[in-house]
Amino acid sequence: MRYSLSPGWMVDFAKDEIVVKNEIRGISLKKIKNVEAIHTYLLKNSFLPSEIGLELTDYLLNENIIRKDIHLESSIENSKYKKQIDFWSYFRTNANSIHEVLGExxxxxxxxxxxxxxxxxxxxxxxxxxxxxxxxxxxxxxxxxxxxxxxxxxxxxxxxxxxxxxxxxxxxxxxxxxxxxxxxxxxxxxxxxxxxxxxxxxxxxxxxxxxxxxxxxxxxxxxxxxxxxxxxxxxxxxxxxxxxxxxxxxxxxxxxxxxxxxxxxxxxxxxxxxxxxxxxxxxxxxxxxxxxxxxxxxxxxxxxxxxxxxxxxxxxxxxxxx
Missing domain, CATH: 3.40.50.720 (NAD(P)-binding Rossmann-like Domain)
Structure with missing residues (x-):
């Protein structure tokens, strides 16, 4: 199973620590080994638990900072509705299905x-x-x-x-x-x-x-x-x-x-x-x-x-x- 950042979360790197934040919240991830490599993985659209470590994966999942990767089909991603579908992904994991429902x-x-x-x-x-x-x-x-x-x-x-x-x-x-x-x-x-x-x-x-x-x-x-x-x-x-x-x-x-x-x-x-x-x-x-x-x-x-x-x-x- 691959994972990606949940909608709205961003990753910064400063002074040997990773900071994950959204519009209303920020968390510092300190005392992490291979911090630069983990920062690189978190910036990717998709990564494996083994790439950032199982303990960190569990923590980020519990905090809803990452989630199972739900990469959308390219035909939808490249459409004029991509931003709207991205918006629905903040609230539900089935953003593509919501878009299809609205169209009906x-x-x-x-x-x-x-x-x-x-x-x-x-x-x-x-x-x-x-x-x-x-x-x-x-x-x-x-x-x-x-x-x-x-x-x-x-x-x-x-x-x-x-x-x-x-x-x-x-x-x-x-x-x-x-x-x-x-x-x-x-x-x-x-x-x-x-x-x-x-x-x-x-x-x-x-x-x-x-x-x-x-x-x-x-x-x-x-x-x-x-x-x-x-x-x-x-x-x-x-x-x-x-x-x-x-x-x-x-x-x-x-x-x-x-x-x-x-x-x-x-x-x-x-x-x-x-x-x-x-x-x-x-x-x-x-x-x-x-x-x-x-x-x-x-x-x-x-x-x-x-x-x-x-x-x-x-x-x-x-x-x-x-």
Missing amino acids: KKIMIVGLGGIGSIVLEILAGAGIKNFTLVDSDKVEPSNLNRQFLYLDSDIGRYKTDSSSDNISKRHSDLIITKRIMNYPSRDFKDLINESDFVVSAIDQPSLKSAIKLCQESWLLNKSSAFAACGIYKAVTSPIFDKNKSKNSPIDSCKFNKNDESLITPPVSASSGGWNSMIASILSEQILLYLAGVDEEVSYHDYTYTLRDNGKIKTIHKNTITL
Whole structure:
């Protein structure tokens, strides 16, 4: 059996000792014989226990600094997804399998604005290939400050058409279904049932619309999530999964106003950086969920991202108030 450094670990050599470290931890390996040779072996992509010594091998294994070599096939290594596969290897030994699983998922994104268009870019970049894109809006000049998928030449075109064309220029092997429609609609039940995950990125006439879509997905036993931006506060929902979440989307909400017409509409002002940050948090949670990295997924708490006198901070709550 051959071994290699676990993802994230690096090896330095100084003053006759080896230092192994990652982002949060460092360990000095002292009083080791043949230290220069062992340093050379650790730097290799693959080595045998006999090359560094059985005692040191056992110690490094117990500290999760090395692991059994899981060298990926060259066809995958040389692909455009290598960095994403390397990322999955930090969490699981079956990184290649995770990549293959993601490629088989079908994601519906409802709303292709400041959140949904960026989520589409990130998920496609991670290797998801099958999308249903739903929106009824056309690209407007004011969209271009934060919806980076669109171009000047897209102004006046339906977002479903522009987003499909533009993302396909970057990833030519995508399978995209386009639907020009508003939520709610009687057709949504079929679209939800055909999907593996629903991204609820709508905000009209209020955030309650996004929650309703997640609730409908919940009732159909389909997983979902949403996010929304204000000026000083943004919110990312937990991943709603009937088998893992404590509360349904509706059960996790507190309503201050019974009259739906009184619910505050979304904020019209918008920042590209703020939207991108929130869309990225949502996308990362979706990918970790689909990859089965449950320890990094929030199934119960909303993540609030807040501006605070020049600092960005996050807090977590298990409910949202509308």
